[in-house]
Amino acid sequence: MRYSGNRGLSAMEDYRFKVNLGGMIEILSEHLYSSPDVFIRELLQNAADAITRRKEIQKKEFEGSITLEIEEKEKLIFADNGQGLMEEEIHRFLAIIGESSKRELTDRSVRRDYIGQFGIGLLSCFMVTDEICLITKSCQSKDAPSLVWRGRPxxxxxxxxxxxxxxxxxxxxGTKIILAAKEGMEEYFTREILENLITYYGLxxxxPVIIRQNGKEKQINPVYLPWEGRNTNKQELLxxxxxxxxxxxxxxxxxxxxEGNxxxxxxxxxxxxxxxxxxxxxxxxxxxxxxEKGDGLLPDWAVFTKCIVHATDLKPTASREGFYEDETLDAVRETIExxxxxxIxxxxxxxxxxFGKFFRxxxxxxxxxALANPKLFRTLIDYFEFETTRGTLTGYDLRMCGEDLLYAPTREKYKQLSQLFFAQDQLLINVTYVHALELLEGLGYMFGISVSEVEEEEIEDLMEELAAEEQEKGLEFLNKANKILKDRDCRAELKCFQPANQPAFFLMDEEAVLNRQIAISKNKANSIFREMLNMISSELKGEDAVSxxxxxxxNPIVKNLIRxxxxxxxxxxxxxIYIQALxxxxxxxxxxxMATLNQNILLLMERDLADKEE
Known part of the structure; x- marks a missing residue:
C-alpha cells in the first residue's frame, strides 16, 4: 500500500496488506465453498493445470496422470506428474494469497486451457487438515531438486x-501433497467418500485418475468425452x-x-x-x-432433461460453482435451446x-x-388433447373439423351443456384443464379459426320453438309450473330439443350459480360467516340472475304433464324433474x-299403490 502525507517523511514507502490466514480459511469454508468436499476438486484442478503446463513447457506429449493413495491413520497422498515448482515459485504462488501460477499467462488461447484462475484453491485443504505437506520437483531443469513445503493455518x-x-x-x-485428517474430518479420508468425490469432480x-489403497488401484475415469471424437452410438451414450x-x-x-466451446x-x-x-x-x-445447477446455461423449460455439459471457454465464478452471466453464456443457452x-x-x-411416449x-x-415458443407451437398443438362433446379430440382434429370452436369456460357450464350438445352432435370444448384455453386460442390464432365462449344464442339455437297450437296447449301448464318454481328462483319454458328421452334441461348464468352457492353456504355457516355472506349477496343484483x-x-313425460x-x-x-335436472x-x-325429491317419490309410490288397491 502506498501512503503519503505531510509528516516530514522524505520518501514514500511500500507496505503490504497483512492477511489473517485463519480468518481467510473461515471465509472460504463458510462463504466461498459450499462444503469441505471441494478440497478434492481443488486438488484435481491444480493437478490438471500442472499437467497442462508441463505439456506446454516441454513442447511434447507425455502421459499425464493423477494418483490418490489412501494410507492408514486417515492419511492421504495426492500426486501428479505435472510441471512441479521451483523454490521461487513456491514462495510466490503458495505464500501469497490470490496469486496463481496461471496468472502470468496473458495469451487467452493458453489461459483457456487452465481450470483454476484465482490462486486460493490449495487453502481449501485446511478445511480438512491442520497441515499441508507439499513435495514438488520442477520439470524446468534436469537438476531441479525435490522441495518440501509445509504450510499451517x-x-x-x-x-x-x-x-x-x-x-x-x-x-x-511432479507434485505430491500429503494430508492428515484433522479432528472431525476423518470421513473425508475414507475410500468410499474419496472415490465418490473423485468420480463426481474428475470423471x-x-x-488417468487412479485411486490406490493397500497396493490395489482403480482407474476412475474413461479419459475421453464419450460424445466427442468417436463414433459413439446412442446406446453407448444411454x-x-x-x-x-x-x-x-x-x-x-x-x-x-x-461459442464458449x-x-x-x-x-x-x-x-x-x-x-x-x-x-x-x-x-x-x-x-x-x-x-449441478443449469441456471443461466440451460433453458428454464428443459426440466424434462438431465444434461452432461462440458465447457472450455466459459468464465467461472470465484467459487467455481457457476458461470458469469455474459454474452457468451447467452449464446450458448440459445444454441442448446x-x-x-x-x-422435439x-x-x-x-x-x-x-414421440408418443415422450409426449405422454x-x-x-x-x-x-409450446405457449412460450411459437416456433414449437405449430408442431406440438396437433398432439394436445381436448375434452369435447365428440369425445377426446387432438388439436389436429379440431383444426381440421371445419367448424367454429365453441368452449364452456367453467366445469359447471360444460356439465350443463354437454348432454344437449352431445345429443345433437354439436361440438363443445371443455377448457377447464390446465392451459387448455390458452392452447385453444393459440390454435385459433395460428390457423385463422374462430374460437369463442358459448353464448346463450348458441344454446337456444339447439332448441326449437313450439308451433302456435302447441304453445296454446302448454300455456296453462307453464303458468302452473312457474307458480310451483317461483320460490326456487327459477322460470320454466317449453321447447323442443334432443335427446327426446331427456325431459328437461336446466341452465343458470354465473350470477345465479353464485347466488345458489351463497345460499347453500349460509345454511352451513356460523353467525359470523353468515353475516359476511349476507353482505356479499346484498351486493349482487339478484334480479339479473337467470335460472x-x-x-x-x-319428451312423452312432459307431454303427459301438460294434460x-x-x-x-x-x-x-x-x-x-327440477331437482333431477339440477x-x-x-x-x-x-x-x-333432496328431502323434497325423496318425499315426492314416496308420494308417487303411495298413489300408485292406492290405485292398485282400488
Whole structure:
C-alpha cells in the first residue's frame, strides 16, 4: 500500500496488506465453498493445470496422470506428474494469497486451457487438515531438486530441500501433497467418500485418475468425452448416462456450441416432472465438475432433461460453482435451446412412436413450452388433447373439423351443456384443464379459426320453438309450473330439443350459480360467516340472475304433464324433474332439495299403490 502525507517523511514507502490466514480459511469454508468436499476438486484442478503446463513447457506429449493413495491413520497422498515448482515459485504462488501460477499467462488461447484462475484453491485443504505437506520437483531443469513445503493455518510455512537419496525425494517432475485428517474430518479420508468425490469432480479429466489403497488401484475415469471424437452410438451414450445418473432414460441427444466451446448430452427423463422442477445436471469446466445447477446455461423449460455439459471457454465464478452471466453464456443457452426444439420437432416426424411416449410423459411441461415458443407451437398443438362433446379430440382434429370452436369456460357450464350438445352432435370444448384455453386460442390464432365462449344464442339455437297450437296447449301448464318454481328462483319454458328421452334441461348464468352457492353456504355457516355472506349477496343484483328450466316438448313425460289438471300431482312431477335436472347439470342442491325429491317419490309410490288397491 502506498501512503503519503505531510509528516516530514522524505520518501514514500511500500507496505503490504497483512492477511489473517485463519480468518481467510473461515471465509472460504463458510462463504466461498459450499462444503469441505471441494478440497478434492481443488486438488484435481491444480493437478490438471500442472499437467497442462508441463505439456506446454516441454513442447511434447507425455502421459499425464493423477494418483490418490489412501494410507492408514486417515492419511492421504495426492500426486501428479505435472510441471512441479521451483523454490521461487513456491514462495510466490503458495505464500501469497490470490496469486496463481496461471496468472502470468496473458495469451487467452493458453489461459483457456487452465481450470483454476484465482490462486486460493490449495487453502481449501485446511478445511480438512491442520497441515499441508507439499513435495514438488520442477520439470524446468534436469537438476531441479525435490522441495518440501509445509504450510499451517496460522500463516507460517517452511521449505527444505531433499537430497536425491532421501526416500521422500521425487524421482521425476511432479507434485505430491500429503494430508492428515484433522479432528472431525476423518470421513473425508475414507475410500468410499474419496472415490465418490473423485468420480463426481474428475470423471471427464482427459488423463488417468487412479485411486490406490493397500497396493490395489482403480482407474476412475474413461479419459475421453464419450460424445466427442468417436463414433459413439446412442446406446453407448444411454449406458453412460445410466452409469452417471443412476437411472434409465427415454432417449438422449447431443449438442455443441462454438461459442464458449461447449458440448454435451441431454438425457430425456422417463418420468413426469413438475414444470417448476430443478433437475440435477453434471456441468464440467475444462473437464472438471463445476455444478449441478443449469441456471443461466440451460433453458428454464428443459426440466424434462438431465444434461452432461462440458465447457472450455466459459468464465467461472470465484467459487467455481457457476458461470458469469455474459454474452457468451447467452449464446450458448440459445444454441442448446434451439437444439432441443429441433430435436422435439424432428422426433414428431421421424420417430412417432418415441414421440408418443415422450409426449405422454411430459405433456404438461410441453404445454408450457409450446405457449412460450411459437416456433414449437405449430408442431406440438396437433398432439394436445381436448375434452369435447365428440369425445377426446387432438388439436389436429379440431383444426381440421371445419367448424367454429365453441368452449364452456367453467366445469359447471360444460356439465350443463354437454348432454344437449352431445345429443345433437354439436361440438363443445371443455377448457377447464390446465392451459387448455390458452392452447385453444393459440390454435385459433395460428390457423385463422374462430374460437369463442358459448353464448346463450348458441344454446337456444339447439332448441326449437313450439308451433302456435302447441304453445296454446302448454300455456296453462307453464303458468302452473312457474307458480310451483317461483320460490326456487327459477322460470320454466317449453321447447323442443334432443335427446327426446331427456325431459328437461336446466341452465343458470354465473350470477345465479353464485347466488345458489351463497345460499347453500349460509345454511352451513356460523353467525359470523353468515353475516359476511349476507353482505356479499346484498351486493349482487339478484334480479339479473337467470335460472331456466327448459321442459322438452318432445319428451312423452312432459307431454303427459301438460294434460294433468290436479295441481298437487303436477307439483310432485315438476319438483322431481327440477331437482333431477339440477343433479344432471352438476348444480349444488339446496338444503331441502333432496328431502323434497325423496318425499315426492314416496308420494308417487303411495298413489300408485292406492290405485292398485282400488
Amino acid at each position: 496460522d500463516g507460517t510455512y517452511t521449505i527444505e530441500t531433499l537430497q536425491q537419496q532421501d526416500k521422500e525425494a521425487l524421482p521425476s517432475p 471427464l479429466l482427459p488423463f 449406458l453412460f448416462g445410466q452409469m452417471l445418473f443412476g437411472e434409465l432414460f427415454l432417449d438422449c441427444l447431443t449438442f455443441r456450441s462454438e 461447449v458440448s454435451g448430452v441431454a438425457y430425456i427423463l422417463n418420468y413426469t416432472v413438475l414444470p417448476s422442477a430443478k433437475p440435477a445436471h453434471r456441468i464440467y469446466l475444462k473437464h472438471m465438475m463445476l455444478t 434451439n437444439r432441443l426444439i429441433a430435436y 420437432d424432428t422426433m414428431a416426424d421421424d420417430q412417432p412412436e418415441l 410423459v411430459h405433456q404438461l411441461t410441453l404445454m408450457e413450452l 331456466m328450466l327448459y321442459l322438452n316438448y318432445n 294433468i289438471t290436479e295441481e298437487d300431482v303436477l307439483k310432485i312431477f315438476v319438483e322431481i 343433479q344432471i347439470g352438476g348444480f349444488p342442491l339446496r338444503k331441502n332439495d
